[in-house]
Amino acid sequence: MARIRAFENAAEIASQGGVSAYGSSAGAGARVRGPLHLSTGQEAVPAGVCAHLRTDDYLTSTHRGHGHTLAKGADLARMMAELFGKASGSNAGKGGSMHIADFSVGMLGANGVVAAGLPIAVGAAHAQKLQGRDAITACFFGDGAINRGPFLESLNWAQVYGLPLLFVCEDNRWSATTASGPMTAGEGASARADSLGIAGEQVDGNDVLAVDEAAGRLVREVRARRQPRLLHAITYRVKGHVSVDAAAYRDPRELQQALQADPLARARSRFLAQGGDAAVLDAIDREAQEEVARALAAADAAPWPAPEAAFTDVQTTGAGLWR
């Protein structure tokens, strides 16, 4: 959680200084350009879930994927370089924040299209089944995503074929500038999973131990029984939808209340109440800050991609005919 928070705080600062183009992206001049979707306040969900995933398990993510990717074990410095658009980035500068990916740790990509990661996770889990592997797939999606067709299609498919797949609805209450509650009929993700016979569970997504406990149980079930499960984690989007969004449409009291439940602060006070040593936590924070500082310096110093790289990895057959 500390690493995710430190990474995103630094990325947010690095995204400032540009001129924003009508609301969605930090403009030219910023060191981190383009839309930056921060998961500040939501760190307990990826931390609690990914703690139970192995490197050979797969993960798909949303447009808000820094936390998922870091928690899955991705290299922080390569991620920062990617946000800077540098050649040494995890995606060679081609994807940026919204498409952050690290296949070397099974992280199959963040996605710019809401709900698009669900069917991909279904395919990855289906492959694991066909290949007779004991690895599983986890799939993060937002509360807004459950109103798109791919959500229903993916849950149905996973259940019909008996796939080792953990669906994780990271419910932060908002979808861009719209509160998702009034846009969603019924009880939401776990109720919809129930209707398809997929056991679902709700958890306080700001309580890292609660997430850890529930996710641990569900992951063990998915792994052992080769069946899908769903975790509905209730959390809160502390920042605006993208870094340049001040979220003026939101009642400030709602944010104030949510800040009381900050997952890092809660974990800290619990640890101390149980007799833990504050110096241990301070050391974790300091280490995260130092790691991020090194990553920022490396990203700054790294070279830009060669312009010709725009033409690589497009396709093999017939590539390069149309420049």
Next chain:
Amino acid sequence: MAVMSYAQAAALALAHAMEADPRVVVLGEDIGRGGIFGQYQGLQQRFGTDRVIDTPISEATILGAGVGMALAGLRPVVEMRVVDFALCAMDEIVNQAAKNRFMFGGQGRVPLVMRMPVGIWDSSAAQHSQSLESWFAHVPGLVVVCPATPQDNYSLLRAALDCGDPVVYLEHKTLWGLQGEVDVQAREQLGSARTVRPGRHLTLVSWSRQVHACAQACEALAAQGIAAELIDLRSIWPWDRAAVLASCARTGHLLVVHEAVQAAGFGAEIAAAAAEATGCRVRRLGAPRIPVGYSPVLEAQARIQAADIAAAARGMLEQTR
């Protein structure tokens, strides 16, 4: 006449259409607060939540519901946020909206305006920067409109609402703030081009944001004694064959410029039609066939700049001299 932005012109066009016709309704994600670019600003306060409808993130159903509303007598405007997400509703656009009138023997019509912004959007990478107008031009039944100025965003949106058939309405993601004068009395016919500047040495045809790059290129060319005629097509289906062919017949040279990938782009259609009809020399300038990269270095490879346009025009004329 008032000066306003491209986004404000669209909101005003909708407001006027909604005042004039109670059948006009708008539906889409985040539009109640004005839309992510302010292109629906003030409409929900003014016309209420029954006529400016905030929807779930459900592109297929937004589009399909628009088709159903249109068949049931409304004149819906549906918001797809960016063209990239309209792909989540491709069946509803191509198999349903476009085919309904024909397939059922003219029993129903689909007066539906589908707004889906196109174009490269700073460092927004491969899934938020596409220009897919030729995909829609290829589908019988669809009208495809690409406004480049605040005036046209007002007039053409009004015309699209009056059209009576499904219209794919493609605003450009970087033009929202562009300011210009808007005459709300002006009426336009879909399918009529606008001659941005006259010239006699070659014809430049473009649409959407690239019209502005072409205008810059024309300045540079003029400084070198080359008089290029610039035509803003404004809609690519129907496209103004008469205006383009007449110009090509006069200049003998056609350069079509678009932001979309050049291969299988709409420039090929125009170039072929002009060459067939007038025997003029033709050339196209579009993006290479690559996804748009995130890093500014990579993104630049997909951009068409005024200097590229001027160089292509000069190169073309030098070949014939």
